[in-house]
Amino acid sequence: MFYTTSPLAILIFLFFVSVVLGLSFYLGRRGQTAKGYYAAHGQIHWAVNGVAFAGDYLSAASFLGICGLIAFYGFDGFLYSIGYLAGWVVALFVIAEPIKRLGKFTFADALDSRYDSPAIKLAVAISTLVISAFYLIPQMVGAGALITPLLGLPHFAGVLIVGFTVTLIVVTAGMVSTTWVQFIKGFMLLIFCAALTVMILNRGFTATPVSSPFDPEAMRRDVGAKMFDPGIQLDEEPWPGKPYVKVISSKGIESFMRVTDEGWIPTQSVVIKPDGTKLVNGRTQTRDDDLDPVGTIAELPGGVEKTGPIGPVEFFDTFRQSTVTTWAKEDLKSEDGTRTTVYYPTQKTGDALLQPGGYFKGMTSTKFSEKLDFISLMLALFCGTASLPHILIRYYTVKDQASARKSTVVGIAAIGFFYVLTLYLGLGAMTSGAMDVTDSNMAAPLLARSFNELMFAVISAIAFTTVLGTVSGLIMAGSGAVAHDLLESFFRIPMNDHQKVLYGKFAAVLLGAGAMVLGVLFKDFNVSFLVGWAFNIAASANLPALVMMLFWRRTTKQGIAAAVFVGMTTSLLWILLSADTYSKVYGWDPTTSIIPFSQPALVTIPLGFLVLVVTSLITPPPAHPVAEELAEE
Amino acid sequence: MDHHEDHPHVVNRNARYGLILFAVYVALYGGFVFLAVFRTPVMGTIVPGGANLAIAYGFALIGAALLLALVYVVLCSRPVPNASKNDAEIR
Known part of the structure; x- marks a missing residue:
């Protein structure tokens, strides 16, 4: 459908971007040390961090994708809401406190805290970049898709605007500015989606009788x-x-x-x-x-x-x-x-x-393998959240484990509230008489337009800001993986505090440029399922290593590195050979795929555990296992 | 707070609470997935208020996540004897 460019939407969008960039420049002086750049000095208040969790996590896939799925298919879109939220339970009960206790700047820090293993640093840095890339592409393509109805500009303009804005946000003050951008975005998303829901309930339903079929x-x-x-x-x-x-x-x-x-x-x-x-x-x-x-x-x-x-x-x-x-x-x-x-x-x-x-x-299929496909997806959503590098690094921005705990609870409250709203927004869109039959991703903005132009302008601008918040988190995670894990820890390049920040910013610029290229290259590619891939790869690569390091004292550095590598490569390989990828990506006959079901988590997560156990048992035990702390009384 | 978060007693206690609450949620989540996949028509059962079981169970899962999270915070904030900061540093 054609969308009329709304001057109001342009104004609100420019206002949002100006506020976000102004804030970044204002906060710029606070991110000049390594701890400031990578972890916001560990001084973010837990309540702010909790809302920033929501801003980081609620990506375009959550906001536009879930609303669109519900608007077009009904309840099944809400299954994503349930799975995405359930993952936070794993984060709170299993991951949050150890990550805060053991890590410093990146996810690899926590996994490698007792081993000092280059192999772990390398494996986790690569998995961080792979997961972030799969998560990044849909965000950038989504930005390009949003820019046309919002500002009337071509696709690449949206990609470039997001790319430059996010790179500026990250380069000016790193995690400090990223946190505040995510906080603002999370807060606005909740407020305006709640307002939209109230408007849906206030309007109620109206029947539009269908004309009789032609004889x-x-x-x-x-x-x-x-x-x-x-x-x-x-x-x-x-x-x-x-x-x-x-x-x-x-x-x-x-x-x-x-x-x-x-x-x-x-x-x-x-x-x-x-x-x-x-x-x-x-x-x-x-x-x-x-x-x-x-x-x-x-x-x-x-x-x-x-x-x-x-x-x-x-x-x-x-x-x-x-x-x-x-x-x-x-x-x-x-x-x-x-x-x-x-x-x-x-x-x-x-x-x-x-x-x-x-x-x-x-x-509802009678084929057991098709049922397993759905179970595997729900497992990936459940286990994937607590393994996403851009989410995990938020734990370093608060001062202690109690703050990590409390901020996760605030995050669960904010994200859970949003996901409850998605069902009202999706069903409201389905019955609004305003849907674009060709594009389910525009369901939420078009629902807003069915009320008034102001709401459309605000929701469109928030959707765009949604991309900014998530992409800045992803660029931060990638920046830490490149500068801290790869250059400093794996290649052992000596760095003083200032250089750590400099390398981090340089990595952010490169990643920002890479994100823009990916966003343009994948323009015509069906990318909505890439976020699901990211969850599968994250859960398969990172979760077994993290859980076993915490709870099994026999876990060795070789076991962790092997589990991360095997989890990442097998889940990726499974995805590339799956029937879904055959039909959606290659355009091949899906029945020729040798993989029994498309979502790998049900196989590759247990495989990660198995590889870790076997490798650990055949390598020398660690001197100071992390799990030992938990066994002491 | 009169105990130190890094003290092994505290770390161990919190991990134990976390795992118990995690197991509770896994049971709830697993029940939902089981019904959705193997007893799909049951999800259409109407519950008081007029929604169906699928919606009610889904909302309950979101509510349960928050409730268990709050329980966890309360449990973890309780003091642990002999787990002061000095004690943690000595260890």
Whole structure:
């Protein structure tokens, strides 16, 4: 869909970016020591750190992705909310305090605290960079996708704006400015999403009755009689075996009807001709000739037209008893090379949309391997959060373990509150009548636009700021991995305090430039699943090493390094050979994949534990194991 | 706070509380995943208020995470005898 550039959105966006950059320059003098640059001097208040956790964690995938999934598929999008939040339980109960106690600047510091092993530093630095890259790409591509509706600029402009802004944020004051940017973003996200939810409940639901399907015989008769358009023609089999009829007006405008048992249903279409010409609903796409917005309630319980303001529990009860018009799509290819995507409406009960299985078909599949795929995803989400390097380094910004604990609780409260809101936002978007049928990621901003332009401007600007907060955390994690873990610890390059900061900033500039290149390169690539990959790799590479170091005194440095390497490479290899990647990335037949299910965590996390145990048992025991502390009484 | 967070008694006690609460949450989370995958129709059961079990259980999981987190903070803030800072440094 075309989006009208909103001057208000531009103003609010510029205001946000100015505040964020102004704050970074103001805080710049505080990040000039290594401890200041990498860990904000360990002086961030736990409450601020807690909200910054939310700002760091709630990425574009959380905000735009989950709302979009719920808006298009119903309850299944909320499963991501549940999994993402559950991961924080692992972080609090198992990881938070040891990380704070053992580490200094990076995740590798904690893992290597008793070993001084170059192999551990190398393995963890590489895994940090790989995980951060997989997390970074969707954020940068998301920034590019947001910039067009927000500012009317091309994709690469969004990528460059985020890249330069984030690099400036990180280079000026490192973790100090990154923390405050994440705090502001987290706070704004919560406030405005809560406001949007209140607006959804206050508006309630409105029914938009669906027109009856066309009677096929009457349609043929009318076309035969040429009652409406003397030149109208029908092609009753544009794609052999597919349930569509092509209607061609005398002006040559092509539209498609979907053939159903009830009759012929009008659809929407996007046609790409072999010469690259793009037609939407049969016309060249302009602001006036564009796809129609979708997403309505066809019938409310009791046949009422409007519910009026509605309570938070009543919201689900009413939705469940309603009939909702959702849209599905089918990609079709003609012999001349023309590619057509047909979007057609389907009526679903609210009850069905609120049950699991609408998106993750594996849940309701009779194939056990498909069920395992979903279980593996939920395991990756559960174990991945506490293994994400950009989250773990936030623990170094508070003064002690009690603060680490309390800040995680604040983080859980803030993130949990946001995830509860996602279900209201997603279902509100689904029934707002404002959805772009081609782009689920725009669900939240378009929901906001269905209220007013101000809300659209604010939510769009927040979505953009969301990218800034997460990307700055990722660049910080990568900067520490390169400068501190690789250059200083692995290559043993001698550095004084000033040089540690200098190398860190230089690494941040390189990573920022790399992020911009990735954001442009992956523009047309379906990247939404990359965050799921990052969780799988993080959980497989980092969690076994971290847990065993803490709780098994026989854990050796060779065991840790081997577990990180094997966890990272096997999960990556599994992903690259999976059916999902075959179909979404390579465009190959997914049934030819040799991997039984796509999400690796169910196999590669236990494999990481196994490799660590076996390697540790065949190598000399450590002199001062971390786990010994826990055994002492 | 009259105990030191680095003292092995405190570290050990907190880790034990953490693991117990973690096990409780794993059971709750595992129950949700089990129902979603192997008893999917049960998730459609209507609960008081009009939502279904899937939504109620999902919200309960989010609420339980916060509740257990608060319990953990309270438990960890209780003093441990003979776990002062000096004692930690001696060790």
